[in-house]
Amino acid sequence: MTSTTIARAWSVTRADGMVVGLTDHDQPLHFNGIDFRPDSGMSARAIVQGAGLSVDNSEAAGILSHDAISEPDLIAGRWDGAEVMLWELNWQQPSAGARLIFRGSLGEITRVGSQFKADLRGLSEPLGKAQGRVYHPRCSAQLGDAQCRIDLDDPRFGLNAKVEIAEEGRVFTWKALNTFDDRWFERGVLRVEGGTAKGLSGTIKNDRLDASGARRIELWLPLGAMPETGDAVRLIAGCDKRGPTCRLKFDNYLNFRGFPHLPSEEWLVAPRVER
Structure with missing residues (x-):
């Protein structure tokens, strides 16, 4: 692959499964089962990828297109967190020697006139989130998640x-x-x-x-x-994460992920009386 035949191809996959393929080449490309369109321009600053666990740093920019990345969909948040993959490939033979140079997701999306800009977050981004359990009287699970186990489609809720x-x-x-x-x-x-x-x-x-x-x-x-x-x-239904709510409203106390018997802050700082 020579420098004169290099093209960049983006695939952006929304949470609902919709996939959009974009390329900076002047002709349509087909690769990896995706059609990449040239009429919905998308460009990116130089990809900065660290060797350790540093967060990849880049920014994507493009022009709003009615049938690809539309303004109403951006405002509605349909593209928030969409998966992004970027390849460098030979536009003469897209499947031969294609190189994946970035994989991550869209971060904060901003709009300036008819243009949009979005932060690109690398695969190491989730490693910056807090890990472990929170010891608190109220439940740390989210209603309906794997820890809670409530079926949100249950007609009782x-x-x-x-x-x-x-x-x-x-x-x-x-x-x-x-x-x-x-x-x-x-x-x-x-x-x-x-x-x-x-x-x-x-x-x-x-x-x-x-x-x-x-x-x-x-x-x-x-x-x-x-x-x-x-x-x-x-x-x-809503949940205030209290033990009585879990027991009486959802009949789910066996899966309660709080610590209702922890002493309160008032008890911890209260003066002790010596006997």
Whole structure:
């Protein structure tokens, strides 16, 4: 492979499985089962890769394209954390001698006019996260994860509904949705399962049920795309990570990952009386 036949090819894979192939070559390329398009430019600063566990440092930039990396999808967060792979290859024979020079994920994505920029995070990035258990009276697991073992699709802990009234992608109201008690979904999740906002989710801040059976749910932050009337959503119960909640609300105390009998800070600093 000579310098005159070298091209770069990117594959970007979203969490929902959608794959986009981009190249800085002026013609389409096909490699590794992916079609790489030249009309959706994407470039990167020089890849900096350390020999030890240092974090790879680079930045990708490109032009928003309606059918590839679109502005609405970026705003909605659909590309957050997407897997990125970058190859150097011979555009005359893409499958011969291709070299993988970067693998990681998209970090923070910013937009300037019609351009986007995204930090590239290398495979060593997760090693910088805190490891080990937290000793705390409340549970350290996330509802529905491998430690909690709650099935979030269980009808006892959530329900499916159709959007009736949506305000600013953050406040949702149903005229009659009283299957669960007041505040049942606080700290839970509203997950969109249909329409243009499918795949997006938000954490529930408030869940209020009035005497008529109407339910009003408010999210902490607006969804990246506005759900429409009739779109399918799922409401998932909230957990405050307390032992009584785990036992009474979810009947899951055997999997509780907190330490409810730890002495409080007041007990630790209280003066001792000598006998």
